[in-house]
Every structure is written in C-alpha cells, then in structure tokens.
Amino acid sequence: MASSAAGSGFDADVIVVGAGASGAAAAYHLAARGRRVKLLEAGTLPRPKPCGGGMAASVQALFPFDLTPAVDRVITKVRFTWCLEDPVIAELPGEAPFWxxxxxxxxxxxxxxAVDCGADLLEGTAVEAITREENHWCVQTSAGGSLNSRAVVIADGARSVFGQRLGLGSLQPRFASTVSVEVEGEVQEPDTAHFEFGLVRHGFSWAFPRQGGLSIGVGSFIGREPLEAEAVLARLLPSLGLPPDSGERRVSPLRVWDGHHRLHHGAGALVVGDAASLVDPFLAEGLRPALLSGTRAAEALDRWLGGEARALEGYSERMRADWGQSMAWGRRIAQVFYRLPRVGYQLGVKRPTAPRRIAQILSGELGYGDIAQRVIRRLMFNRTQS
Incomplete structure (x- = not known):
C-alpha cells in the first residue's frame, strides 16, 4: 500500500518513539506495508540495554525474515534450584524453543x-512532548524541532511517561526491583538457563548463557522491601564459578503487567512493549510481548490508516486476548508463589509434570491460564493446612 504522508503535508504516516524491540518491530511491519515511518531513538544504535535476553523462539512466526543472526545461544534445558540446591532439570520442547x-x-x-523497508531512523533524537493538534500528532524533539504524523507509536520503554499522559496503559505502573550483571568468561553450561528461587525474597534470580559470558539478574516481584541484590550475588556468582564481585551491576526498573488497560487512543496513538506494562509478572519475560505488541500495533495502524475505524480498538482487544489473559493468571500465581516460595517450589516446580509445563510456558507453547487454576489450588490448599 502506498504511503499517504507525502501528499498530506505530514512528515510521516507514523512516528515510532523508541527503537527498542517493540518500536523497531512496529517500524518494520509498518514500513513493509508501504507506510512512511520515522523511527526515533534517543541513543545511538547499537546500544546496550539491561535485559536477561531470554526470548521464546516462537516469535520467529511474527517476522518473514530470519531472526537467528541476532541470537547468541539456543537453550535446550532449564535448571531450577532452591537455595542453589534441590535441582530440577527441564528439557525444553522443540528444536529451538528458547533463545x-x-x-x-x-x-x-x-x-x-525497518530501514531496509524504507523507515527513516533518526538516532540521537530524544522526544520531549507528544501532543494532538487538529488532525495530526506533533512530536517535539530534544533538538528543538518538531515532527508531524497521522499516528504515533509509544515504544520508549519502562520509564516512558507519554502513554500515561494520553490515558494509555497503566496510569500507575507497578515496577519490579531488578539488578542485572553482565559477566565475561567461560560458560559452563552453554545450553542451560538457570532459575534460582530460594535466595531472593519475593522473587528469583537467573543466569542465562550468551556468547562469551553470562547475563545474570536478581528480581523481586511483590512487596516493597529493598532488594538485597549484593547478598544474593555473593552466593549466586560463586555457584557459577565466578568471583562474587564479578561484572558491573545495573539497577533498572522492570515495568510488569498489572491489569487490563486500554492501549490505544482513538485518534491514532498506540503504546507497546515495556511502555505498555506487558512484562510477565511471574517469570519477567519481556521480549515476547514487546515483539508481539509491536507487530500487532503495526497491523492495527495499517488498517486504521486505510480507513478501518475500529482497528485501533482491535489492537487493545487482541493484546488482551493474546497476552493479557495469560498474564492475569501469571500475576495470581506470582502473588501466591512468591509469598510461599518454599511451598511453591515443592508444589509448582518439583511435581513430576511441572518442569514440562514451565518449559512449555517459556517456549510459548502454553499460557498461564492452562495451568493456573490447578497450581493456585494446590498452593492455597497447602497454605490452609499449614
């Protein structure tokens, strides 16, 4: 479909704010459909970003090109432990279920x-304001200028404020406390992701192998107590054969799913990825919903720009069905599991069928709704008996 921006006096059909996973995905799919896109990035690519980097390989279905050039490791096993002991090993289904x-x-x-499809990437371009004018959106940049478009995609991450100002997503986002550590060195088990549930109050820690090292993190998902990350890392890092002071610590907010919210503005604005509070509140998966939301937002905007009046409303509805319904169950599991972590580990991880189920969730084969009622019933029953 040919772009209409050039003949309308606008700078673009769509301005995408943020070139992270969700924003770049949206820009690609819009540009591939012939829309004129400006992709604004505050930094300069490539740039580092705190993130464990775990991603279900099922996201490949969202793109017509091969994603494996961006993949560091293929994970075939997941190792769960409680206080670094009592291990459970889960073999992941499929040939490449978790990247x-x-x-x-x-x-x-x-x-x-996205650029190869015609998108215009503007690096070093931070956005200061997004306002609705008579028939278009005005995006004010740090350079002092402004850009006009028919539509806008808000994709500038967990610290974004633009969605809230437009009444999109959670108006009071809930943040998990996280610390990430990137460590260079030899990887002992290059095909195994490690989840440790006993060391962190109201959360867990993880160690994901990548090329030339490990991505390690500590996260607390319920409650407001300070995250004792250094105490956790002092035990976790030596268990991986690393000195306790290895790597550079980075504190970063993790904006987790916290209820169903409207993700669209009827005049042509959508919020995606971390800015939309889509991160899994139980296992902290953020890349799959980022790529999913970026793709679905582009599909909806393309239809809306083509004259389909309810297409944007359909984006909110589809994300609720495809992601939010599972996350509603994931949140309930997290609230029970992380308040009763030892019981949760015994009943939710060590049961004979549990590793397979968790592996299927990580690979995208199952949602939390497929297992939640049984898991919550077991945890609550055990709580009333103790």
Missing amino acids: IVRRSRLDHFLAEQ
Whole structure:
C-alpha cells in the first residue's frame, strides 16, 4: 500500500518513539506495508540495554525474515534450584524453543530491517512532548524541532511517561526491583538457563548463557522491601564459578503487567512493549510481548490508516486476548508463589509434570491460564493446612 504522508503535508504516516524491540518491530511491519515511518531513538544504535535476553523462539512466526543472526545461544534445558540446591532439570520442547539474545544486537538488527523497508531512523533524537493538534500528532524533539504524523507509536520503554499522559496503559505502573550483571568468561553450561528461587525474597534470580559470558539478574516481584541484590550475588556468582564481585551491576526498573488497560487512543496513538506494562509478572519475560505488541500495533495502524475505524480498538482487544489473559493468571500465581516460595517450589516446580509445563510456558507453547487454576489450588490448599 502506498504511503499517504507525502501528499498530506505530514512528515510521516507514523512516528515510532523508541527503537527498542517493540518500536523497531512496529517500524518494520509498518514500513513493509508501504507506510512512511520515522523511527526515533534517543541513543545511538547499537546500544546496550539491561535485559536477561531470554526470548521464546516462537516469535520467529511474527517476522518473514530470519531472526537467528541476532541470537547468541539456543537453550535446550532449564535448571531450577532452591537455595542453589534441590535441582530440577527441564528439557525444553522443540528444536529451538528458547533463545538468548543480546539487546544491543537484537534492537539494532530489527531497526536495520525497518530501514531496509524504507523507515527513516533518526538516532540521537530524544522526544520531549507528544501532543494532538487538529488532525495530526506533533512530536517535539530534544533538538528543538518538531515532527508531524497521522499516528504515533509509544515504544520508549519502562520509564516512558507519554502513554500515561494520553490515558494509555497503566496510569500507575507497578515496577519490579531488578539488578542485572553482565559477566565475561567461560560458560559452563552453554545450553542451560538457570532459575534460582530460594535466595531472593519475593522473587528469583537467573543466569542465562550468551556468547562469551553470562547475563545474570536478581528480581523481586511483590512487596516493597529493598532488594538485597549484593547478598544474593555473593552466593549466586560463586555457584557459577565466578568471583562474587564479578561484572558491573545495573539497577533498572522492570515495568510488569498489572491489569487490563486500554492501549490505544482513538485518534491514532498506540503504546507497546515495556511502555505498555506487558512484562510477565511471574517469570519477567519481556521480549515476547514487546515483539508481539509491536507487530500487532503495526497491523492495527495499517488498517486504521486505510480507513478501518475500529482497528485501533482491535489492537487493545487482541493484546488482551493474546497476552493479557495469560498474564492475569501469571500475576495470581506470582502473588501466591512468591509469598510461599518454599511451598511453591515443592508444589509448582518439583511435581513430576511441572518442569514440562514451565518449559512449555517459556517456549510459548502454553499460557498461564492452562495451568493456573490447578497450581493456585494446590498452593492455597497447602497454605490452609499449614
């Protein structure tokens, strides 16, 4: 479909704010449909971003090009432990069910695909304001200028404020406390992701292998107690054969799913990815919903620009069905599991069928709704008996 921006006096059909995974995905799909897109990035690509990098390989279905150039490792096993002991090993289904990516590479790779389709990437362009004028959106940049478009995609991550100002997404986002550590060195088990549930109060820690090292993190998902990350890392890192002071610590907000919210503005604005509070509130998966929302937003905007009046409303509805319904169950599991972590580990991880189910969730084969009622019933029953 040919772009209409050039003949309308606008700078673009769509301005995408943020060239992370969700924004770059949206820009690619819009440009591939012939829409005139400006992709605005505050930094310069490639740029590092705190992120474990775990991603279900099922996201490949969202793109017609091969994603594996951006993949560091293919994970075939997941190892769960409680206080670094009592291990459970889950074999993941399929040939490549779970990937580890480096965000500097993935985001840049997706942005390049968007540019190849005709998107205009503007790096070093931070956005200061987004306002609705008579018949278009005005995006004010840090350079002092402004850009006009028929539609806008808000994709500038967990710290974004633009969606809230437009009444999109959670008006009071809920943040998990996280610390990430990137460590260079030899990887002992290059095909295994490690989840540790006993060391962190109200959360867990993880260690994902990547090329030349490990992506390690600590996260607390319920409650407001300070995250004792250094105490956790002092035990976790030596268990991986690393000195306790290895790597550079980065504190970063993780904006987790916290209820169903409207993700569209009827005049042509959509919020996606972390800015839309789509991160899994139980296992902290953020890349799959980022890529999914970027793709679905582009599909909806293309139809809306083509004259389909309810297409944007359809985006909110589809994300609720495809992601939010599962996350509603994931949140309930997290609230029970992380308040009763030892019981949760015994009943939710060590049961004979549990590793397979968790593996299927990580690979995208199952949603939380497929297992939630049984898991919550077991946890609550055990709580009333103790």
